[in-house]
Amino acid sequence: MKFFFFSLLLFFLFILQISVLPFLLIFGVLPNLLLVASIFFIFYPLGRGLDYRELMAFSFASGFLIDTYSGMPFGVVMLSFILTVALVHFLAYNFLEKANFFMVCIGVLIGSIAYSIISFGILRLYIAFNLISDLGFDYSVFFKVMLIFSVLNIGAVMVMHIPFKKFVIFTDKFKR
Numbered sequence: 001m002k003f004f005f006f007s008l009l010l011f012f013l014f015i016l017q018i019s020v021l022p023f024l025l026i027f028g029v030l031p032n033l034l035l036v037a038s039i040f041f042i043f044y045p046l047g048r049g050l051d052y053r054e055l056m057a058f059s060f061a062s063g064f065l066i067d068t069y070s071g072m073p074f075g076v077v078m079l080s081f082i083l084t085v086a087l088v089h090f091l092a093y094n095f096l097e098k099a100n101f102f103m104v105c106i107g108v109l110i111g112s113i114a115y116s117i118i119s120f121g122i123l124r125l126y127i128a129f130n131l132i133s134d135l136g137f138d139y140s141v142f143f144k145v146m147l148i149f150s151v152l153n154i155g156a157v158m159v160m161h162i163p164f165k166k167f168v169i170f171t172d173k174f175k176r
Contacts, residue, residue: 002171005171009167010037014034014066021033027144027145029148031149031152031156032115032149033156033160034062035062035084035112036156036157037164038055038059038062038084038085039108040104042055042107043103043107044104044164044168052089056082059082059084062081063077072123073123073126073132076122076126080115080119080122087111092107101161104161105157108156108157112149112153112154113146113150116142116145116149116150
């Protein structure tokens with residue numbers, strides 16, 4: 001039953017990401033609701049909600065859905081999601097005793113920066129192996145986009161914090 005609710009949330013966030021958010025572009029950048037949700041489920045509640053395997057499955061499915069819709073080479077978003085969530089999960093479970101809203105925001109900030117760098121690195125590997133062509137790249141634009149992306153994702157956490165917290169408490173009542 002819990003799997004069903006998290007699957008519904010995944011599809012709802014994906015539909016919201018591809019249908020509503022494109023109308024809310026800020027400097028050509030969107031927040032990534034699925035990345036924010038994946039990172040959120042690491043922190044709330046720490047030790048409850050999704051275990052590591054379920055979290056990785058949620059991240060894989062999130063990345064897969066965005067990969068099917070994005071114009072990037074297939075697998076870039078999916079691999080970036082998995083590596084980012086694994087990194088933030090490692091940091092959270094090894095360096096935090098309890099989670100609060102501030103820690104979630106820090107986690108999303110770290111995750112957003114890591115996601116941007118990992119995606120960029122994977123794309124550079126695609127270019128290095130001549131799988132895609134290099135159209136030129138402006139590093140100053142990359143850092144500006146990464147900053148805006150991180151701020152927008154933190155804004156998304158601020159908007160989604162209470163509903164997500166209630167969702168986790170609601171789904172906690174159901175057995176795996």
